[in-house]
């Protein structure tokens with residue numbers, strides 16, 4: 001289980017953005033997170049992935065405190081994939097730096113072999129997003145924070161991406177937190193939904 005216990009966080013320490021917030025995500029569970037712009041959804045996602053440190057409270061992964069060392073068991077996937085890759089590396093190198101997915105999985109994510117030889121700026125945002133999602137599925141990853149990852153995709157590519165991710169997550173029992181403004185998307189993908197407002201979850 002991925003567990004946030006009584007998290008408190010603010011970018012300015014005297015102005016809390018998140019207030020004693022607790023959350024649980026089980027293995028294999030799909031949990032939806034909604035909230036107005038600026039409510040702190042991405043911030044919560046980054047805290048859960050260990051990219052930010054709470055001022056109070058802790059994040060536990062399978063009953064152990066989240067550490068900064070080694071492979072991150074909680075991967076945060078952002079809306080803008082171009083910010084998550086080295087612009088000077090061919091995308092095949094970026095992918096293989098994390099792990100070597102099978103040809104079948106590469107195909108499931110609709111990734112063409114020749115894309116791997118290109119630099120990131122020679123792929124569309126949606127193509128690069130698929131590379132970034134696949135990169136995050138390295139063995140040892142237990143939870144994904146999918147932060148508005150399909151917003152830039154056309155409807156057909158969106159469906160293909162979520163289908164591939166669903167199938168992989170089911171097979172490996174990954175827990176997935178889906179952050180989105182799209183209520184219909186959360187309804188379709190997630191078995192449980194929470195809403196962030198005023199620093200607390202409801």
Ligand SMILES: Nc1ncnc2c1ncn2[C@@H]1O[C@H](COP(=O)(O)OP(=O)(O)OP(=O)(O)O)[C@@H](O)[C@H]1O
Pocket residue numbers: 011017035036037038039040041042043044
């Ligand atoms: N590095 C930072 N330094 C200072 N303030 C920040 C920083 N990152 C985010 N914020 C502020 O924290 C608040 C929450 O930001 P966050 O990105 O978590 O919101 P969000 O709910 O994900 O919004 P959106 O739906 O628009 O993506 C915002 O007011 C934002 O301006």
